[in-house]
Amino acid sequence: MNTRFLYCLVALLLPAHAIAQVSDERRAEALQVQEIRCTGNEQTSCNFIRDHLYLKDGDALDEEEIRNATLRLSALRNFDAVRIYLEKGGQRGAVIVVIDVTENSPIAMEWIAGGSFRLEGERTLTGGRIAHQNLFGEGKFADLTAVAVVPFGGEASTEAYEVSLRYADPQLFNSRRWFGIAVAGWRKYDSEDIHGNFAHLDTPQFDLSVGRRFADFSYVTAGLSYRPGIDFSSGRWLRDGSFELEDGEDLDLTFKLTYGWSSEDDLHFPTQGSTFQLTADARGFPSSSTVGFSALQFRKTWSWLDAFWTLKIGGEPNPEYRSILAETQMFAFTYARPLQAGDNVRRGRWYIEPGYGLPGFAPGGVHIYEAGLKIGYRADTRMFGIVDLYLIGSVDVNQ
Amino acid sequence: MRPAFGLLFWMLSAVAAGASVAPTIAGGEVGVRIDALAFPATLSRELASGLTNRLYVRVSVLDGQAVVQMRTVEITIRYDLWEEKFTVTRTMEHASSETQQVANITEVNSILASLRIPRLFSARSLPGNRDLKIRAELLLNPISREKMRMIRKWVAENSTPDIGADTGISSSNTIFNRIFEQYADGSDVAAEWRVDLMSPPFRPATLGHEAR
Numbered sequence: 001m002n003t004r005f006l007y008c009l010v011a012l013l014l015p016a017h018a019i020a021q022v023s024d025e026r027r028a029e030a031l032q033v034q035e036i037r038c039t040g041n042e043q044t045s046c047n048f049i050r051d052h053l054y055l056k057d058g059d060a061l062d063e064e065e066i067r068n069a070t071l072r073l074s075a076l077r078n079f080d081a082v083r084i085y086l087e088k089g090g091q092r093g094a095v096i097v098v099i100d101v102t103e104n105s106p107i108a109m110e111w112i113a114g115g116s117f118r119l120e121g122e123r124t125l126t127g128g129r130i131a132h133q134n135l136f137g138e139g140k141f142a143d144l145t146a147v148a149v150v151p152f153g154g155e156a157s158t159e160a161y162e163v164s165l166r167y168a169d170p171q172l173f174n175s176r177r178w179f180g181i182a183v184a185g186w187r188k189y190d191s192e193d194i195h196g197n198f199a200h201l202d203t204p205q206f207d208l209s210v211g212r213r214f215a216d217f218s219y220v221t222a223g224l225s226y227r228p229g230i231d232f233s234s235g236r237w238l239r240d241g242s243f244e245l246e247d248g249e250d251l252d253l254t255f256k257l258t259y260g261w262s263s264e265d266d267l268h269f270p271t272q273g274s275t276f277q278l279t280a281d282a283r284g285f286p287s288s289s290t291v292g293f294s295a296l297q298f299r300k301t302w303s304w305l306d307a308f309w310t311l312k313i314g315g316e317p318n319p320e321y322r323s324i325l326a327e328t329q330m331f332a333f334t335y336a337r338p339l340q341a342g343d344n345v346r347r348g349r350w351y352i353e354p355g356y357g358l359p360g361f362a363p364g365g366v367h368i369y370e371a372g373l374k375i376g377y378r379a380d381t382r383m384f385g386i387v388d389l390y391l392i393g394s395v396d397v398n399q
Numbered sequence: 400m401r402p403a404f405g406l407l408f409w410m411l412s413a414v415a416a417g418a419s420v421a422p423t424i425a426g427g428e429v430g431v432r433i434d435a436l437a438f439p440a441t442l443s444r445e446l447a448s449g450l451t452n453r454l455y456v457r458v459s460v461l462d463g464q465a466v467v468q469m470r471t472v473e474i475t476i477r478y479d480l481w482e483e484k485f486t487v488t489r490t491m492e493h494a495s496s497e498t499q500q501v502a503n504i505t506e507v508n509s510i511l512a513s514l515r516i517p518r519l520f521s522a523r524s525l526p527g528n529r530d531l532k533i534r535a536e537l538l539l540n541p542i543s544r545e546k547m548r549m550i551r552k553w554v555a556e557n558s559t560p561d562i563g564a565d566t567g568i569s570s571s572n573t574i575f576n577r578i579f580e581q582y583a584d585g586s587d588v589a590a591e592w593r594v595d596l597m598s599p600p601f602r603p604a605t606l607g608h609e610a611r
Contacts, residue, residue: 063451071542071550086449088480095449095480 031061033097034089040101044078045137049099052076053084061086061095073101078134080104106134109385112147112325117393119359119370120194121156125149127325141168145185147325158191164205172210181223183207195362197237203230203248209256218261224285225254237361250284256294257281264301267317268378268386269347271308274300275317308349310334327392329355329372339379348379355394362398369397420535420596423517424606429525430517431458431533431598438511439539439592443504446485451477454511455588457536458519462529470519476507489516522603533598538590547589 033055038046053069055062066084073082081102086095110129116122131143142165149160164185172178185205192198209223232248260277264270279295297314315328332355339348357370376390417435424430433456439445445452454474460467475488485501487510501507525531 066450067540068546068550071546075550083445084448084450085445086480092481 030093031086031095032089032093033057033059033061034094036097036099038099038101041103041137043103043106043134043137044101048138049073049101053097053099055097061097066097069099073099076139077108078104078106078139104133106132108133108143110325110388111384111386112388112390114327114376114388114390114392116327117154117391118372119156119368119394119396120154121151121158122153123149123151123158125327129325139170141170142166145325156191156193158189160187160189160191162187162189177213179211179213179219181207181209181211181221193360193368195237195360195368196243197235197360199232199234199236201230201232201248203227203232203251211258215261217263218259220260221256221258223256223258225256227252227254237363237365239361239365239367241363241365250290253285255282255285262317264299269349269380270299270301270310271303272301274298277317306337308334308336308338310336312355325388327374327390329353329370329374329392329394330357330359331355332374344382346380346382348377350377351375357394366398370394371397418594418596420533420598422533422598422601422603422606423515424522424603425517427522428518429460429520429522429603429606430515431519431535433514433516433535433537433596434512436511436514436537436594442511442539443508446476446504446507447478449478449480451475453540455538455541455590456514456516458516459534459536460520460525461532461534462526467525467531468520472516472519474514491519522606525603527602527604530600530602532600535596535598537594537596538588539592541588541590543588 035057036050036053036055038049041049052072054065055069070082070084073079079101083100085098085100087098089095108129108131110131112125112127114125116125125147127145127147129143129145131141133139133141135142145162145164145166147160147162149158151157151159162185164183166181166183166185168179168181170179172180183206185207187201187203187205189199189201204227206226206228207223209221211219211221213219227248230248230251232246232251234246236244238244256279258277258279260275262273262275264273264275275298277295277297278293280291281294283290283292295314297312297317299310299312299317301308301310303309310333312328312332312334314330315332316326332353334351334353336349336351339345339350341347351374353374353376355372355374357372359368359370362368372392372394374390374392376388378386378388381387418433418437419435420431420433422429423432442452452475454476456472456474457469458472459469471492473490475490476485478485485504485507486498487501487507488496488498490496501510
């Protein structure tokens with residue numbers, strides 16, 4: 001139990017809850033916790049549930065702490081509903097605290113399907129993720145993700161396939177601060193644009209990351225990516241008009257260091273807050289490391305005029321250990337309107353997203369300026385989980 | 400916008416259920432009477448939970464869009480597991496309070512069904528020659544913005560960032576969905592159950608006196 005947090009919380013809440021509190025506290029002082037029980041939990045251990053209530057047998061009953069614990073438990077993905085109530089204990093003044101939970105399905109799903117018409121290339125993107133969010137009844141995660149990008153027309157071509165299996169421990173070493181992620185996957189990627197820029201990747205990949213949270217919403221992670229037998233080659237025009245060829249010589253082992261924060265209230269349906277992430281990687285680790293910044297992502301959402309407005313840089317939040325199910329633009333501004341929930345849809349939005357990008361150079365060192373527009377529908381459905389359907393098109397402004 | 404939809408939904412719910420607020424006057428002081436509130440179906444169960452339940456009522460007198468005066472009242476209800484009785488306490492502006500013992504849940508429901516909150520405003524302090532309205536905002540077991548901030552911090556510390564479909568907040572949890580909708584709308588307090596009511600126009604001088 002983090003007592004400092006508890007004291008902080010109580011201190012902060014006192015002014016707002018001073019109303020009629022004195023008499024309640026007097027009464028609460030008179031009650032003592034005899035026992036803490038759980039009901040309704042079939043897949044979640046009672047210890048896991050009890051750990052969220054900072055009271056133990058013999059403590060004086062603290063109603064404020066019980067309300068806080070209700071909120072803490074309600075915030076977890078494990079539960080659809082949480083109720084805490086008291087029962088008479090063995091003697092007057094002794095109470096049994098009963099934590100009654102309605103568990104969510106531990107299986108979560110996410111699906112994406114889109115049509116893409118970008119820079120003379122036509123392709124579809126389909127993907128899915130199935131996750132178990134409460135392994136061992138202790139809130140651990142495992143998920144399987146598969147994504148396919150299949151070309152169907154156009155002069156440019158992108159074809160990609162990715163499969164990954166991921167395990168994550170949100171509370172590594174039983175610590176609230178530490179978390180860990182292990183990923184095993186395979187990636188295949190081939191692309192060529194109308195200017196001759198191309199890339200080819202075919203590799204298995206194993207990632208191991210350990211992270212630590214700090215301050216309010218920040219975290220750092222350090223991790224290794226191992227790609228045995230990587231097959232990589234790329235060629236691209238540079239600003240000075242030359243054409244650069246690369247191979248995967250220094251990509252078999254990469255060290256990554258990431259700093260990020262997330263104060264958003266939801267990843268798929270944010271109504272407020274921001275997410276930021278910056279990753280630096282060292283290729284050829286540890287012998288001949290070449291250090292560079294590999295990803296910068298920022299997303300901030302405002303709620304205004306019956307809609308949600310989101311500014312994105314670097315696409316959707318995309319930590320290095322997660323293959324996000326989205327097709328993104330480098331800079332984008334999203335206007336999203338909420339849709340009425342129904343029997344099968346918990347919540348939904350349609351959105352329109354103009355964007356802009358600088359995907360590279362054409363012969364002669366000429367910038368490619370990509371202007372795009374994405375329209376889509378995203379919903380949290382009861383049957384299929386998160387569903388994202390979209391169309392995206394873009395043109396090279398120079399052409 | 401979800402917050403506006405949410406608020407509209409609550410207001411419409413209240414209207415649909417016939418909930419109303421009306422000014423009352425006694426001894427030169429204006430109060431309110433709130434009828435036919437559609438409380439959550441689980442309220443009776445919660446009232447008997449042995450824990451204290453709070454109904455936060457913020458009453459404003461409006462002159463057009465301007466708030467002339469505002470009072471907050473909190474009604475706490477708690478059940479004694481051994482005495483098997485309820486204690487209902489009404490506190491105004493964090494200070495004066497009245498307590499009554501209630502024998503059973505039926506009586507508690509009866510009190511809540513026709514909520515009378517007297518002595519909120521001095522009639523003389525209100526503009527007598529203007530059409531005024533009463534706005535009543537009712538929240539059951541409200542949560543302060545600061546509390547939600549702390550809970551979110553706690554959640555952030557206890558979830559893997561950017562995992563799957565959540566940043567810690569359960570996507571299917573109605574409590575948080577509703578509460579965050581209200582925060583996104585700029586409310587200083589929020590609750591899973593919230594109702595906003597508006598009275599018909601009135602002038603203090605024309606209010607009928609009622610017995611206390």
